[in-house]
Amino acid sequence: MEEGTSKSPGYCTGTEGDYTARQWDGREDCEVRQILDRIADKWSLLVIALLDRQSLRFTELRREVDGISQRMLTVTLRQLERDGLVHRTVHPVVPPRVDYALTPLGVTLHHTIQSLVHWTESHLDEIAAARSRYDERAATPVPAATGPAG
Amino acid sequence: MEEGTSKSPGYCTGTEGDYTARQWDGREDCEVRQILDRIADKWSLLVIALLDRQSLRFTELRREVDGISQRMLTVTLRQLERDGLVHRTVHPVVPPRVDYALTPLGVTLHHTIQSLVHWTESHLDEIAAARSRYDERAATPVPAATGPAG
């Protein structure tokens, strides 16, 4: 059962001025935060990506993701199914067969996260460079130099 | 700083030769996932959102987020700074003052995550409904025979 559902009608803001940046609060009371954290899950993103334009069965998904354990795949699938992003079809056959596919809602989410993935791919190099710079700064015992200002 | 040193999760190390994910590019997949997992962090998203078009000092950020602990704010800020998304400015004054602001790279990320937030906001109702339906199904002891079938 969810928590804090009756607290805020929509947003859970409290201290806002004129910016649109503070739409959400850091508390779990905010549904946006909760859902965002869910769909941004490492496994969820991967599953949604794999289910794009095709349905896969349990073992197929497991093969595609490979690194995921059976437990996490089940948990992830259940969460996505609960959120109405993935549809689960059970075939009553002797060798059990279960197919998973994106719902229309899941498809729309796929488009959105693709933008985020695209950004990440486009800036992999920049982030890597930034990390290298930061790593050197962290490794530096003392900068010694007073700065380029003088 | 125990979590300051990020190690490989073990998923994308040593298996870069057998990626079957057709959506993303082979070994880049793990990097994408790593960065994605970082920027999709609950606190990171909030900090980036708050720093949009303005710079804030440590206490100001703490007041805005409020629910975050001093420790997590520091950790989050360090990670964002390391990834080149947030710039840290230290003022050598008697009352210590440190300002945080988005870098140009951070600004571009802000635009992207806003899309994700927008999607979440737009589909809050659908997800809530889906969860309600799923919750009822979970509460069902046993579906027994299918209704319309028999």
Place this chain on the structure above:
DNA sequence: CGGTATCCGTTCTGATACTG
């Protein structure tokens, strides 16, 4: 094959105390 429940280690997170 698909799924669940349990055990156990790892990671994350918050509260606290201390420094400059």
Place this chain on the structure above:
DNA sequence: CAGTATCAGAACGGATACCG
């Protein structure tokens, strides 16, 4: 005011065993 170091509890996640 800003930051660091440490500890304890919670949550996460993997491996295993077992069921339909």
